[in-house]
Amino acid sequence: MAILTPRLLRPKLILLISRAFSSPTIVDSLKPSLPLQLHGHTNTKRSIQWVFLGCPGVGKGTYASRLSSLLGVPHIATGDLVREQLSTSTPLSKQLSEIVNQGKLLSDEIIIGLLSTRLEAGEAKGESGFILDGFPRTIKQAEILEDVTEIDLVINLKLREDVIVEKCLGRRICSQCGGNFNVASIDIKGENGTPGICMAPLLPPSDCESKLITRADDTEEVIKERIRIYNIKSLPVEEFYRSRGNLLEFNLPGGIPESWPKLLQALNLDDHDEKQTAAA
Helix, strand or coil, rough: CCCCCCCCCCCHHHHHHHHHHHCCCCHHHHHCCCCCCCCCCCCCCCCCCEEEEEECCHHHHHHHHHHHHCCCCEEEEEEHHHHHHHHHCHHHHHHHHHHCCCCCCCCCHHHHHHHHHHHHHHHHHHCCCCCEEECCCCCHHHHHHHHCCCEEEEEEEECCCCHHHHHHEEEEECCCCEEECCCEEECEEEEEEECCCEEEEEECCCCCCCHHCCCCCCCHHHHHCCCHHHHHCCHHHHHHHHCCCCCCEEECCCCCHHHHHHHHHHCCCCCHHHHHHHHH
């Protein structure tokens, strides 16, 4: 992979963002200060610029955050950016809530606005790389990202749909500490040449047990609708990166204990024993 000089924000992105924010559906509170500044970056060391793809609920956030800790680059999840907005009391928060609860994808202009604000904040702090999670989800978004920066690796996580649905139905959040847990115990036997898959639950500590809540959009109907939309709009994104030769397909063999070391091996990071232990 080539050594990249950080260039997260380019003039073309500024133009795209400016056009996106001309829409009345975006509230003024999300507008970045245009033009966006690069804050005089002089750092030329190796910059990780990776993207995680995969069906909603496959575990992109889990593995992206672990690699973020391992490699020392920020994990930027558009889902987290959306949830941050949902926790506010703004007109945009109400708009996002209606879209998310129906299992629909957010418009490009909303995602670009949230992401551009986050990138601007990162530039101000001197960030030189990223691991993106949840973006791009459409060909249009992939093309915008390609015009903004060089992506040197795209990790495409794969998991059976029935397992994804069961995983999502088991997700829980502690209303007090914000910790993420999963009460689903998945044990599907292999048959007809298809390997089985086991995923142990990620149970909360005793202090959190009585405070667990379920995300409003984690219903079977909404989960299946998210998967359906992903298959229509996002599968072409996989081919977009496959044609560019920087797509790594990774079939999750099980839960974190089984999948994490094999993912590191696939990324040629399995010699990071001490860091791997710390990240786990």
